[in-house]
Amino acid sequence: MDEMPGKVYLVGAGPGAPDLLTLRATEILKRADVVFHDALVHPRTLELAARAEKIAVGKRSGRHSTAQKFINKRLVDAARDHKIVVRLKGGDPTLFGRAQEEIDALRAAGIDFEIVPGVTAATAASAELGVSLTRRGFARHVVFVTPRAANGERENDWVASVLAADTAVIYMGAGLADAIGAELIKRGKPKDTPLALVESATLPERRVLRGTLADLPELARKTGAGPAVVLLGEVLKAAFAKPAATEEIEALLKRA
Amino acid sequence: MDEMPGKVYLVGAGPGAPDLLTLRATEILKRADVVFHDALVHPRTLELAARAEKIAVGKRSGRHSTAQKFINKRLVDAARDHKIVVRLKGGDPTLFGRAQEEIDALRAAGIDFEIVPGVTAATAASAELGVSLTRRGFARHVVFVTPRAANGERENDWVASVLAADTAVIYMGAGLADAIGAELIKRGKPKDTPLALVESATLPERRVLRGTLADLPELARKTGAGPAVVLLGEVLKAAFAKPAATEEIEALLKRA
Known part of the structure; x- marks a missing residue:
């Protein structure tokens, strides 16, 4: 059992085409233990996370607050069990990605995080x-x-x-x-x-x-x-x- | 002699760190014949363009119109001699990159071009x-x-x-x-x-x-x-x- 909590990477998957992912995002996905991804992320991008458990979260639009709270909780829980947790979002995480709600939850739980920007x-x-x-x-x-x-x-x-x-x-x-x-x-x-x-x-x-x-x-x-x-x-x-x-x-x- | 003019790729180099380049930009740089790059592009990003002639253009700020016109002309000339010409810009080419002036010049000369977005x-x-x-x-x-x-x-x-x-x-x-x-x-x-x-x-x-x-x-x-x-x-x-x-x-x- 590893007592040290993991880290959550809020990663921008870019606008759609899998080759508009950044090199940094690619490397993090390859090392990920768990990936929580938006419905719209390209299948070839998800394939990069070869060793990760991949979990689709979030509706395309009109997500309810309860659903977002559930995602927040799953991120925190995952970071307690895994070293590298990725929250993979379409575009850039800091533009219309509801990242702040996840950041607030991670911070409140004392989980380390990092944002990897993407093409919006x-x-x-x-x-x-x-x-x-x-x-x-x-x-x-x-x-x-x-x-x-x-x-x-x-x-x-x-x-x-x-x-x-x-x-x-x-x-x-x-x-x-x-x-x-x-x-x-x-x-x-x-x-x-x-x-x-x-x-x-x-x-x-x-x-x-x-x-x-x-x-x-x-x-x-x-x-x-x-x-x-x-x-x-x-x-x-x-x-x-x-x-x-x-x-x-x-x-x-x-x-x- | 190749009669067919080349293509100019206006490529976003991202915000600074070389691993925030996209996969697409990486592939294009590897195949580039000539790269015209901003002064601020990271040396490791330029190294990707292993077979290209690399030409620094543009001052960091306060570039004069004449200098921009000279860049425009060099892009057009390069596309007449080479298959793959890259104009590598910090950040994203369509945000504060003076791309439109280059696009207008390329279009006026009948040169094909494509924009590869980047992280801003x-x-x-x-x-x-x-x-x-x-x-x-x-x-x-x-x-x-x-x-x-x-x-x-x-x-x-x-x-x-x-x-x-x-x-x-x-x-x-x-x-x-x-x-x-x-x-x-x-x-x-x-x-x-x-x-x-x-x-x-x-x-x-x-x-x-x-x-x-x-x-x-x-x-x-x-x-x-x-x-x-x-x-x-x-x-x-x-x-x-x-x-x-x-x-x-x-x-x-x-x-x-």
């Missing part, structure tokens, strides 16, 4: 579009936001934040496009603001849709069940007419 | 601090911003963008801390807003300084010449009292 969906989507989110003398600030219908939580106004920023990337619940578009237009965002919707960025099934803010509800109806981000702002005007040729590089790497 | 300094810094940039019901939007003294460029107001967001990460020129702090306080950001300054995130020489907005000028004077980001917002209250034990994992991986 916003920049994966901009890469897919072949466009920079910032542009010198033109776009110096970019906001990442999850909008929510008013629900009594104490939080600042996401619309004001989108309106103030040069570029906005909305990490959205799939069903909210109508409300998001209507609210932004009502509050003064021009209807013709260039917009792109990227679903399942970096995966073979990805879909890239371009238009303006006024088109958002229509574009959203064309997407499927994959995770999607909406990118909004003048920089999107430069979005390449054809999707970045990610297939080409995938083929190249396979041949190697 | 903001989330590397939050990982270092052991804190999430977002928090459910508390911080739903985070802005990444480069402030600049007014210089006649047509751009929106970076201060308004910071004020509107729950969390802000300022990718800053080292010398601007006094002006940034004064401007934010003058415009109504509370002096006691929790703040952290992270210099050289993920590198052995990193420095993590914590305080409030009022402390920013004093904290900035304690930093050295490394790249630094300033993180600002209530979520920073949860910043771990001790730095994330990155040394431990580095030792662990070395032993493996």
